[in-house]
Amino acid sequence: MDSEKPKKMNRRAFLKGTASAAIAGGAAVTTGCKGKGLLGSSEAFALEFQEYFKKHYRLMTQAERENTVSRLERLARLRQHIDLDIDTTGPSDAVLYGYAFNVTRCEGFMECVQACVKENNLDRKSNTQYIRIFEMEHGQMSPDQGDGKYFHMVPRQGHFYMGVQCFQCDNPPCVKACPTKATWKEPDGIVVVDYDWCIGCRYCMAACPYWGRRFNWNQPEIPEAEITRKQHYLGNRQRVRGMMEKCTFCIQRTRKGKLPACVDACPTGARVFGNLLDPDSEIRFVLENKKVYRLKEDLGTEPKFWYFID
Amino acid sequence: MKKETTPKNLISFIKDTLLWNLSGSIGYQIYLCILVCLMLTGVYGYVIQFKLGLSATNMSNIVSWGFYISNFTFLVGVAAAAVMLILPSYIFNDKDLHKVVIIGEVVAVGSLVMCMTFVFVDLGRPLQFWHLVPGIGQLNFPSSLLSWDILVLNGYLALNALIPAYIVFCHYQGKEPVGKYYKPFIFISIGWAVAIHMVTAFLYQGLPARPFWNNPLMGPRFLASAFAAGPAIISLVLHVVNSTTDYKIDNKIFNKLRIIIVSAAVINLLMLFSEIFKEFYFPTHHSQSAIYLFFGLEGHNSLVPWIWTAISINVLGTLMLAFNPFRERQVFLMPALVLLIVGIWIEKGIGLIVPGLVPSPMGEIISYSPSNVELFITIGVVGLGMFVVTILLKPALIIEKRYEDMDI
Numbered sequence: 001m002d003s004e005k006p007k008k009m010n011r012r013a014f015l016k017g018t019a020s021a022a023i024a025g026g027a028a029v030t031t032g033c034k035g036k037g038l039l040g041s042s043e044a045f046a047l048e049f050q051e052y053f054k055k056h057y058r059l060m061t062q063a064e065r066e067n068t069v070s071r072l073e074r075l076a077r078l079r080q081h082i083d084l085d086i087d088t089t090g091p092s093d094a095v096l097y098g099y100a101f102n103v104t105r106c107e108g109f110m111e112c113v114q115a116c117v118k119e120n121n122l123d124r125k126s127n128t129q130y131i132r133i134f135e136m137e138h139g140q141m142s143p144d145q146g147d148g149k150y151f152h153m154v155p156r157q158g159h160f161y162m163g164v165q166c167f168q169c170d171n172p173p174c175v176k177a178c179p180t181k182a183t184w185k186e187p188d189g190i191v192v193v194d195y196d197w198c199i200g201c202r203y204c205m206a207a208c209p210y211w212g213r214r215f216n217w218n219q220p221e222i223p224e225a226e227i228t229r230k231q232h233y234l235g236n237r238q239r240v241r242g243m244m245e246k247c248t249f250c251i252q253r254t255r256k257g258k259l260p261a262c263v264d265a266c267p268t269g270a271r272v273f274g275n276l277l278d279p280d281s282e283i284r285f286v287l288e289n290k291k292v293y294r295l296k297e298d299l300g301t302e303p304k305f306w307y308f309i310d
Numbered sequence: 311m312k313k314e315t316t317p318k319n320l321i322s323f324i325k326d327t328l329l330w331n332l333s334g335s336i337g338y339q340i341y342l343c344i345l346v347c348l349m350l351t352g353v354y355g356y357v358i359q360f361k362l363g364l365s366a367t368n369m370s371n372i373v374s375w376g377f378y379i380s381n382f383t384f385l386v387g388v389a390a391a392a393v394m395l396i397l398p399s400y401i402f403n404d405k406d407l408h409k410v411v412i413i414g415e416v417v418a419v420g421s422l423v424m425c426m427t428f429v430f431v432d433l434g435r436p437l438q439f440w441h442l443v444p445g446i447g448q449l450n451f452p453s454s455l456l457s458w459d460i461l462v463l464n465g466y467l468a469l470n471a472l473i474p475a476y477i478v479f480c481h482y483q484g485k486e487p488v489g490k491y492y493k494p495f496i497f498i499s500i501g502w503a504v505a506i507h508m509v510t511a512f513l514y515q516g517l518p519a520r521p522f523w524n525n526p527l528m529g530p531r532f533l534a535s536a537f538a539a540g541p542a543i544i545s546l547v548l549h550v551v552n553s554t555t556d557y558k559i560d561n562k563i564f565n566k567l568r569i570i571i572v573s574a575a576v577i578n579l580l581m582l583f584s585e586i587f588k589e590f591y592f593p594t595h596h597s598q599s600a601i602y603l604f605f606g607l608e609g610h611n612s613l614v615p616w617i618w619t620a621i622s623i624n625v626l627g628t629l630m631l632a633f634n635p636f637r638e639r640q641v642f643l644m645p646a647l648v649l650l651i652v653g654i655w656i657e658k659g660i661g662l663i664v665p666g667l668v669p670s671p672m673g674e675i676i677s678y679s680p681s682n683v684e685l686f687i688t689i690g691v692v693g694l695g696m697f698v699v700t701i702l703l704k705p706a707l708i709i710e711k712r713y714e715d716m717d718i
Contacts, residue, residue: 052437056448126365132672144673164672173519179456180441181448197448199441200364200434203456205374209519211671215374215434218365241363242434299518 044078047071056181057194057233069233076238080224086231089255091188097249097304098189098276099260100286101163104310105270108133108154108161115265116165119250120236121228123220130214130247131165131262142295163271165262166191166212166247167295167303174204174213183244189276189304190249192234200242209299216241249273276304318483326482327705334704337554345697352690355683356431364434366683372670375432377680377688380659382428384539385421385695386463386510387532387658391540392418392470393503394570400496406563412706413551414544415474418503420699422467427691455513462506469499478706481713507532514666522599523666531581532658537574538628539654541567542647547699549644557707564643568631575628575650582621582657602675603665610668612677617661624653 054060054068069086076084113131122128134146136159143162155161172191175183182197183204205213219241231237232252239245250260254273258264263271274283286292290308334342359366369376395414398404430436441447442460451457473492480487511532514523545567552559589600601607606614627650636642669675680688 056441059448134672144669144671146673148672148674173517176453177456177517179450179454179460181450182441197438197441198435199438201429201432201456202374202434203454203513205371206667207517207519209671211371214371216363217367217370218363241365244434 041078044075047075047078051075051196054196056197058181058184065233072237080227082224082227082229084229084231084237086233086237087252088233091186091190091255094275094277095188096276097168097254098274098283098287099168099249099305100272100283100290100292101305101307102268102270102272102310103160103162103307105268106133106161106163106266107268107270108135108150108156108159109267111265111267112163112262112271115261116247116250118226119228119253119261120247121220121222121231121238122214123216123218123239124223124226125221126216126218128214128216128220128245131163132211134162134164135159136162162307163262164210164295165305167210167301167305168247168249170302170304171300173207173209173299173301177203177207179203186234188255190234190251190254191246192248192251193244193246194234195237195239195243195245198243200244202244204244209296209301210303213244213246216243216245320479323479323482330705330708331701342697342700345693345700348693349690349697352687352693355686355690359431359683359687360436364432366681368678368681368684370676370678372674372676373664373667373678375663375667376678377660377684378428378432380663381688381691382425382432383510383532383662384655384659385425385428386507387536387654388540388543389418389421389425389463389466389470390503390507390533390536391544393500394537394541394574395544396496396503397500398566400493401500404566406560407566410544410548410559410563412474412478412710413547413703414541415470416699416702416706417540417544417547418470419467419702420695422463422470423698424691424695425463426467427694428688431687431691455509455516458509459506459513462502462509466499466502466506469495469502473499474706478709482709484713484716504533507536514662519671520599520666521596523662525585527581527585531578531585534574534578534581535654535658538571538578539651539658541571541574542651545571545647546644546651547703549640551703551707555707557711564640568634568643571647571650572628572632575624575631578654579625579628582624598669599665602668603661607669607675610675610677612679613661613664616656620653620656620661622653623649624657627651627653 051068051071055064057065060068065088069088072086073084076082110131110133113129113133116122116131117124117129120130122130132143132148134143134148135150135154135156136143136146138158138160140146143164146162150156168185168189168191170185170189172183172185175185175191179201180197180199182199183191183193185191200215202215205215216239220239222238227238228236230252232248232255235248235251250258250262254260259273260271263273272282272286274281276283276287278284286308287306290310292306292308294303294306367376367378392414395407395411399408399411430439433439442449442457444451449457449460451461473495476492477487508529511529514520515525515528518524545564548559548563548567551557586600586604589597590604593601598607602610603613603617605611627646627648630642630646631650664678668678
């Protein structure tokens with residue numbers, strides 16, 4: 001279930017590594033990528049060079065944002081021969097996203113996990129997943145007592161299921177921890193990462209009480225056919241090794257008025273997503289009419305993710 | 311010294327410094343070669359890590375900080391410990407310790423270089439490191455404790471490099487250093503030494519997500535363990551200096567350091583006991599990490615032998631130093647110091663970092679031990695630290711010795 005690390009190197013690969021490492025290391029200087037085919041195109045190199053010196057996303061003007069997006073799209077064309085559509089849609093006024101999870105309904109099929117992996121271009125090599133489903137026995141309340149690695153027919157008698165992902169806290173400890181301001185809370189409540197600004201120190205990971213963040217220990221790999229082309233700068237665009245990433249409530253979808261992939265994929269209707277500021281939204285109905293609770297309330301992180309029981 | 315005709319300026323200072331560093335006995339040359347080999351081992355490891363990313367380490371999304379950060383934490387303490395020499399020698403004018411204060415400061419510089427290198431090799435994207443630099447980057451100050459740590463460590467490095475550099479340079483020129491130029495910085499550096507270790511403790515202490523770290527005793531205990539392990543390491547360096555150079559160190563100094571070490575080590579053990587009591591008198595859900603560390607959980611008990619070894623040798627070393635049955639005979643003093651250093655290194659390094667992260671907030675339990683790449687890089691960083699200490703100490707002691715002889 002959790003991201004397995006790639007195999008440790010044996011002695012042979014270790015030695016072989018050194019020879020090519022010197023060359024690759026030099027080539028990878030501007031990219032943070034594997035050196036393969038990098039110097040093939042001077043255009044790609046120039047683009048990489050400009051990308052390396054770009055500013056923090058929040059400090060960019062609209063024109064600078066468009067420039068970096070076009071550079072990223074061009075680089076994808078040059079290197080992976082695919083056409084991406086990266087957008088930078090900002091938050092809307094009077095929108096604050098919230099999420100509710102129906103513990104009674106979830107039957108542990110994990111369709112949401114698969115949909116999330118695909119939508120968000122998560123690394124297939126290390127099997128990175130934003131969502132985790134825990135199988136719980138009755139009487140348990142917190143997922144750390146449940147089984148997050150179950151592998152059998154579901155639903156299982158006498159058990160219930162709890163989904164966990166980034167809770168998009170209103171008082172996020174990860175944001176406070178980040179030494180470079182590479183992660184922050186957007187006005188619509190989504191906690192995002194400027195991947196290119198992250199230096200990979202992993203302090204946010206230590207600060208998160210919900211295990212909501214994932215690190216790219218290796219260079220992520222996605223089969224070309226499975227890459228989701230519609231991307232957002234702060235959402236599902238492709239990451240490289242050494243960056244932190246996390247659930248963004250599918251910012252590339254939700255800011256366009258769609259539902260997150262996990263909500264769309266859920267076959268039992270256990271997942272509710274909507275605008276907390278809209279009194280007629282389903283999420284508001286749940287909060288007002290169901291018995292809801294949140295995890296680790298005592299920490300004061302104010303998650304915007306509620307569990308409820310029918 | 312009167313016969314000296316060449317002008318003694320900054321250029322000749324640098325030239326002489328280099329010259330003194332390159333010349334030396336065969337033994338010294340071999341020693342330098344060994345250090346270079348250690349550093350090359352580290353470079354080798356880092357090239358692999360740079361190529362593969364941090365997947366070359368055994369860290370994972372659960373144990374997201376490992377051996378590097380463990381060593382970093384320990385070494386911040388060693389750096390801070392220079393204050394235990396600076397305080398008595400400059401403030402209380404202790405003549406004996408004044409003679410070795412320069413060695414303490416050089417050890418601090420070496421430790422800080424190691425600290426920063428450990429943080430650097432731990433970064434997922436080292437090339438984006440400039441994002442931290444105020445002005446061109448975005449330092450999240452004062453919100454992030456890591457940004458505090460970066461500032462205080464660099465400040466402390468500057469203080470501990472520049473104050474001795476000034477004093478040594480004056481001595482090189484045969485002058486008495488002017489008090490008003492460096493004394494204020496001495497006072498600052500004393501407070502700063504405490505700050506670097508408190509801030510490093512706050513780095514962990516400030517995380518409610520990790521109950522094992524979220525403990526108000528951590529800062530004070532960091533200081534106590536630092537003031538034991540740091541002077542212990544300085545004593546070892548003094549021993550090496552005493553036995554390999556003509557810069558002779560009196561036994562009185564070793565005894566004074568021993569008393570400092572024992573006092574700090576006893577306070578450290580007391581606080582350790584207090585922590586253990588809290589975790590085990592009435593174990594709660596938050597004691598899981600401590601149980602994992604001391605007894606293992608669900609069969610994951612890789613840390614158990616380490617921590618018990620650490621505590622045993624910690625106590626043994628402290629007792630040996632406290633009761634001093636061998637009257638400062640170095641043959642017995644040095645092993646006791648090594649026991650204490652290793653004990654604190656284990657307990658404050660891997661015994662502190664890994665259990666803070668296990669069980670994960672979602673209750674997962676795994677084992678962690680450093681990979682070969684992590685070990686190689688660590689060896690390299692330690693080699694680098696020893697190298698820095700050596701090349702700074704060698705000319706400094708030559709100058710100090712000459713200055714001393716000149717006085718007489």
